[in-house]
Amino acid sequence: MGKGKKVKHGELDKKMTKAMVDDGQHRFGRLVDIKGNVKSLPVSEQLAATLAAAMTETPADDAAHDSAIPAGYTFFGQFIDHDLTLDETSILGSTLDPTTVVDIRTPLFDLDCVYGLGPQDSTDIYDGTSGRLRIHHHDNADDLPRDDEGLALIGDPRNDENTAISQLQLAFLKLHNAVLDHVLAKPQLKLSGENDFTAAQRLTRWLYQWAVVHDFLPRVAGPGVVDDIFRRHGNRPVRTKVFDWKKRIFMPVEFSVAAYRFGHSMVRASYPLNAAKPNVPFFGGAEDMQGFRPLPAGHTIEWGHFFLINGSSPVMSRAIDSHLVPPLHTLPASVVGADAVGTGLANLAQRNLMRGHTLGLPSGQVVAKKFGVRALSPSELALPGGGEAPLFWYVLKEAEIQTGGQRLGDLGSRIIAEVFAGLLAGDPNSYLHATPAWTPGSPFTTTGTVTVPD
Numbered sequence: 001m002g003k004g005k006k007v008k009h010g011e012l013d014k015k016m017t018k019a020m021v022d023d024g025q026h027r028f029g030r031l032v033d034i035k036g037n038v039k040s041l042p043v044s045e046q047l048a049a050t051l052a053a054a055m056t057e058t059p060a061d062d063a064a065h066d067s068a069i070p071a072g073y074t075f076f077g078q079f080i081d082h083d084l085t086l087d088e089t090s091i092l093g094s095t096l097d098p099t100t101v102v103d104i105r106t107p108l109f110d111l112d113c114v115y116g117l118g119p120q121d122s123t124d125i126y127d128g129t130s131g132r133l134r135i136h137h138h139d140n141a142d143d144l145p146r147d148d149e150g151l152a153l154i155g156d157p158r159n160d161e162n163t164a165i166s167q168l169q170l171a172f173l174k175l176h177n178a179v180l181d182h183v184l185a186k187p188q189l190k191l192s193g194e195n196d197f198t199a200a201q202r203l204t205r206w207l208y209q210w211a212v213v214h215d216f217l218p219r220v221a222g223p224g225v226v227d228d229i230f231r232r233h234g235n236r237p238v239r240t241k242v243f244d245w246k247k248r249i250f251m252p253v254e255f256s257v258a259a260y261r262f263g264h265s266m267v268r269a270s271y272p273l274n275a276a277k278p279n280v281p282f283f284g285g286a287e288d289m290q291g292f293r294p295l296p297a298g299h300t301i302e303w304g305h306f307f308l309i310n311g312s313s314p315v316m317s318r319a320i321d322s323h324l325v326p327p328l329h330t331l332p333a334s335v336v337g338a339d340a341v342g343t344g345l346a347n348l349a350q351r352n353l354m355r356g357h358t359l360g361l362p363s364g365q366v367v368a369k370k371f372g373v374r375a376l377s378p379s380e381l382a383l384p385g386g387g388e389a390p391l392f393w394y395v396l397k398e399a400e401i402q403t404g405g406q407r408l409g410d411l412g413s414r415i416i417a418e419v420f421a422g423l424l425a426g427d428p429n430s431y432l433h434a435t436p437a438w439t440p441g442s443p444f445t446t447t448g449t450v451t452v453p454d
Contacts, residue, residue: 026106028087028098029250031242031415032362032370040360041388043353045093045344050384051393052350057323060269065323067406069219070314071271072306075164076216076452077263079172082158082165083113084423085256092345092354098253101359105156107251108427109209113156114172115201124153131180131197133173143295144170150294161335162282163273163289167301176204182443206431207450209424210440213432215451217420220262220320221413222403229417237436238421241414242371245422252419253359254367258391259415261352262408265396266317269325274302283327283335292334307453319405320412322396324349352392364394364411373410376401 034040057065086104090096106112116122119131125145127134134145134153144152144166152160152169159169180200183189190199218226233239236246243252271289272278277298281288287296304312318325328348336346344350365388368375376394378386380401389397398409408416424432431438440450 026103027250028101028103028253028256028359029248030098031252031254032367034360034362038362038366041356041363041366041390043357043390045354047384047390048350048353048357049344049347051353051390052329052344052347055322055324055349055396056329057318057325060325060327061318065319065321065405066316067266067319069266069317069407070307071266071268071317072164072168072303072314072452073216073219074263074266074268074317075162075168075306077220077260077266078165079113079159079168080109080212080216081256081260081263082156083109083111085251086156086158087256090355090358092351092358094358095360096358098359103251103256107249107423109205109212109424109430110427111155111172111201111205111208113154113159114169114176114204116155119197122155125155131195131200132177135170135173135177138294139297141295141297141300142170142174144173146294151292157292161291163280163291163295163299164271164301164306166291166295171303172204172208175207176200179204179207202429205429206438207440207444209431211450211452211454212420213424214449217417220407221417222407225410225413225417229414229421232436236425237432238425240418240422243418243422245426249423249426252415253361254391255415255419257355257359258352258361259395259412260419261392262320262395262399262412262416264324264328264348264352265320265322265405267325267328268315268318269327272305272315273299274305281327282325283330283332290332290334303453309453319400320396320403320408321400321405322393353390356390356392361391363388364391364398365389367391367415368394368411371411371414373414 032038084105084107087101088104089101116125119126119129125134126132136143136145144154144160146152154160154169160166180196183196183199189203194202213230229240230238267282270279270281273280283290303309304314306314308314331346331348333341340346365375376398381389381394381397383389395408395412398411399405399407402409424430427433439448444450445454
């Protein structure tokens with residue numbers, strides 16, 4: 001996208017894809033090599049449909065199946081996913097070698113979904129040459145900047161697919177601008193070679209990375225696993241068993257196609273957006289949370305309904321288990337395309353299972369063996385006909401059995417924490433690699449730490 005050009009959906013991604021293909025980096029890869037007796041697990045369309053049907057939660061949003069994780073972390077997890085991974089080439093039902101597939105996002109916690117290609121190239125998402133990110137103000141509410149068709153002008157179009165992720169993207173735009181103001185007021189914060197924008201970008205990224213490691217990850221993976229992995233091992237800032245990040249940073253398909261999709265089970269059927277909108281459907285009807293449109297009147301989120309802020313009472317995420325709320329089994333055309341509506345391709349659980357087949361994932365039992373954790377028994381997995389379990393199903397059943405859905409189980413926690421640790425440790429620009437002793441300071445916090453609500 002050159003200067004002065006309007007950014008259409010996908011245009012930024014095409015330029016980024018070309019750069020990644022040219023340098024041979026940012027492809028998907030495997031944690032478990034498929035060779036010898038280690039094979040991919042075929043998932044038939046019939047099995048995917050059968051398991052997906054069994055994963056429909058009834059009744060939706062029964063409080064007995066809530067977790068203790070505030071609902072905002074569901075969408076922060078989605079935001080992380082959109083920062084790390086995007087596959088636009090694999091086709092459901094086909095089979096592909098994941099090492100041939102380009103990850104259109106950089107597999108780094110670098111907020112490329114916010115910054116795009118930077119102010120020189122992604123000019124439509126920046127406010128002139130100031131280094132500030134554009135924000136649209138209308139009807140006494142803030143929204144993402146949009147084109148004449150109402151499409152968001154942002155680093156990753158997916159961050160406008162529902163109200164919550166859209167408003168979270170907006171929060172990051174505001175965070176960068178606030179940090180930039182702080183840098184302008186205190187130029188001593190700039191490191192050698194940095195200008196005002198790059199210093200603000202670095203600090204914004206580090207605040208985000210800190211919240212990922214110290215707030216989000218312990219909630220979903222458990223503090224014991226996180227503490228074990230995020231500790232120095234010799235000259236390495238983390239200790240991973242399987243993810244060999246020192247050799248090459250890549251996006252493991254066991255993470256992106258299966259394990260990290262645990263967040264789909266955390267989605268509620270409806271949410272309280274604010275005091276005046278206490279029960280807005282996630283999908284379903286004109287007044288729902290569908291995105292890819294200007295923010296509807298009255299849909300500005302009061303974040304105390306999503307996070308614990310100043311004693312608020314946030315709604316909780318659904319349990320991490322083998323059930324997804326009904327709206328995710330009938331996704332709208334805005335998400336899956338008109339041709340998929342009314343078919344299995346509109347069922348998110350079925351799509352996830354089919355994606356695992358497309359990228360040739362091994363079974364959950366095989367991955368558990370690789371990580372050295374106890375494999376679930378056939379009776380625990382409760383698969384129709386028994387046998388090997390698709391990794392997506394396995395991770396959800398494990399969380400359900402081992403933690404009652406309060407967080408991930410042994411294998412799920414290990415996969416997520418190792419990949420997070422490896423991507424951060426292998427990035428020379430992350431706080432963990434560049435300055436491991438760094439902690440957030442004033443004015444970002446007075447306690448030495450930051451959380452997602454901050």
